[in-house]
Amino acid sequence: MSTSTALLTDRYELTMLDAALRDGTAHRRCVFELFGRRLPGGRRFGVVAGTGRLLGLLRDFRFDEAELAFLRDHAVVSPETVRFLEGYRFSGTITGYREGELYFPGSPILTVEGSFAEAVILETLALSVLNHDSAIATAAARMSIAAGDRPLAEMGSRRAAERSAVAAARAAYIAGFSATSNLEAGREWGVPTMGTAAHAWTLLHDTEEDAFRSQIAALGTDTTLLVDTYDIREGVATAIRVAGTELGGVRLDSGDLPTVAASVRAQLDELGATGTKITVTSDLDEFAIAALAASPVDAYGVGTSVVTGSGSPTAGMVYKLVARQASDGSWVPVAKASASKASIGGRKTAFRTRSANGVATAEHVVVADGFEQPTAAVDRPDARALQVVLVQDGQTDAAYEGPAGVASAREHHLTVREELPIAALALSKADPALPTTYEDIEA
């Protein structure tokens, strides 16, 4: 696999580039905007994720000989365009919502400014990353809210493509999960990793007791034993007989969890293992987690539902040209006019208004006809600016990248989530928790 990300691109972007280099429009300055027309799955808020990953992938967006050879050999573009791509580096500016920030329909999540040539070919990569990671983070935030103070681990790698799994673990952590089973997410993004044993561990041994004894010898009494390979009641009895009442925890991966958790808690308490914790991990989603709130459960592990966005595996964001220079050098806001997919032209600045006690009241978007960002508009005492500069003239702000970027995105998310009105925390399908309001100004 090549480390270049340049071909993670839809062919039509290069076809357009080819034609634009030919007719001269390739050098027109442009503003592209990445936004969602609606929130996925009737959710009340969205969570922006993927920004820090995108910045790293953007650095690897270059056409090396292997990429150029493919484009040349398959006549995807003309020889002149191959020469242009040889020197390609994004030299424009990207502003956007901070990773971990909440978003609503129409929020200008990313604004990409540069020549048509350099900005148009980022469409697929930017959307791939933001659509996937934000879908996961949006679902994960709801699970994290439902779990309250109980630890919540992401364990869904096996139900997502192998590299998406790493991105999903990262996005879930930003949205409030406490750990992941995915080792690569630990290595690459600093997400805490966890995990003890599968059913195969018990089946490998001649008896369940052998398996438990060996696991405790290797990992200590503080480990978590999986007790549902054969019979749960016997499994729990064996676990405490082998480990003693200081056993760290037991894990339940099947059955009707509220019933099973209550019965296992009673059994553990009877055996004197009152400090042994119960982790549950079977087909949980935000609704199942909420339904276990009153059960004696100490920790959750979530797999399939979080890595697939709990019914909404993509955030459905789009990347649209919203302003460009005309042939006379003036700025023109542009927008698709067809009814079902209309968009709003012009460069946008966003802030979130808040009530006196800090509760968010609206997403406010200021639309400017021209190219300059109308920064003055956000100088309001009741408002919080939502955009930061991620890339300035081709230079990435390192604060948003790598493990440090993930840690600060998580912190930012947990902080701004507190601003949500109570109604936004309900799990049922409904309208967005905040209205998006627009204001037109002359730039």
Next chain:
Amino acid sequence: MSTSTALLTDRYELTMLDAALRDGTAHRRCVFELFGRRLPGGRRFGVVAGTGRLLGLLRDFRFDEAELAFLRDHAVVSPETVRFLEGYRFSGTITGYREGELYFPGSPILTVEGSFAEAVILETLALSVLNHDSAIATAAARMSIAAGDRPLAEMGSRRAAERSAVAAARAAYIAGFSATSNLEAGREWGVPTMGTAAHAWTLLHDTEEDAFRSQIAALGTDTTLLVDTYDIREGVATAIRVAGTELGGVRLDSGDLPTVAASVRAQLDELGATGTKITVTSDLDEFAIAALAASPVDAYGVGTSVVTGSGSPTAGMVYKLVARQASDGSWVPVAKASASKASIGGRKTAFRTRSANGVATAEHVVVADGFEQPTAAVDRPDARALQVVLVQDGQTDAAYEGPAGVASAREHHLTVREELPIAALALSKADPALPTTYEDIEA
């Protein structure tokens, strides 16, 4: 990003390895099986995909210094286990369904044989690849059947994580799609690529006519013009005025497609452009494609629904220990016993029985207690063997890898799909089209 795939692994696999190296069970010979308990989304058949990708990723499954340093620094495993992993290479044998093959509940899609140590740590990688790719291929096959002879292009990269998008394009092609927009899928897997222009192309220019004129100058009259940026009727008129009646095609990306396609066809015919084709690309899935069967549409482009598995983004397959050596060296079939997730122990051989006129009648699974594969059982005139050797003693069969593997998987899929009973082609939710029957034998 590291090219090693070894940390695309759940932590508990290495924890189990650690404990197994300590207690000696790590060297027990084992058989793991990858299978689905049910088909995703009430589908009538599943399509196996990802096998060829997995073989490549398996070759990169090695612990280099960067991976070992992470495991050491975070105390994931003991120093002894770090030393074991240093020399890790899978030396076992993997048999499995050919890529592109159909599968049903209980089909032994992959059988992995080796020591516990070498086989247990492949769980996450194998499941990630097969679960994702098979979910896409299963959805894609239904779309391909619904499209009939009309070309069907995959255009959903922007709605999938950036590397999954490549795998999705590959899986859709295996399941009958004719092309993809994704350039990396073209480069890495030989999938034909396609694409012309987005709305941004029209918006970049001072007028729609300028945009069309420029595209035709660059790509010739045979290109496809996107005509719905402003007003479709005007767009079509402009397209034919600029390109002439020899225009290759027009693309429609919005509106009620049956209505719009009929009206555009009528307009094109009136203008004399009777050979100009109509491609539609707006939010299509298998149901929308089927509903367009009687409309004057020449080609389909499918995005979100195919890359997200059309409602079932994961195939839900599992990887289970089904047989192992006991301490006395004898073979023991093993299985989890808990009611809701029970599995069937023992090594399995599968074949598909067919009626005299070649229609598939059942998935037949022969279960052997021991380690040896009961090959003789498949010598039946009415049956087709389903498993091939993918990896023999650590050596991959190159025929299943790379672009050649993709091409032969696609051919295999299109051939075996013909065996399905007619009822299997219906799009409604139902039971699997074939029953899975089991037969126990003494190995």
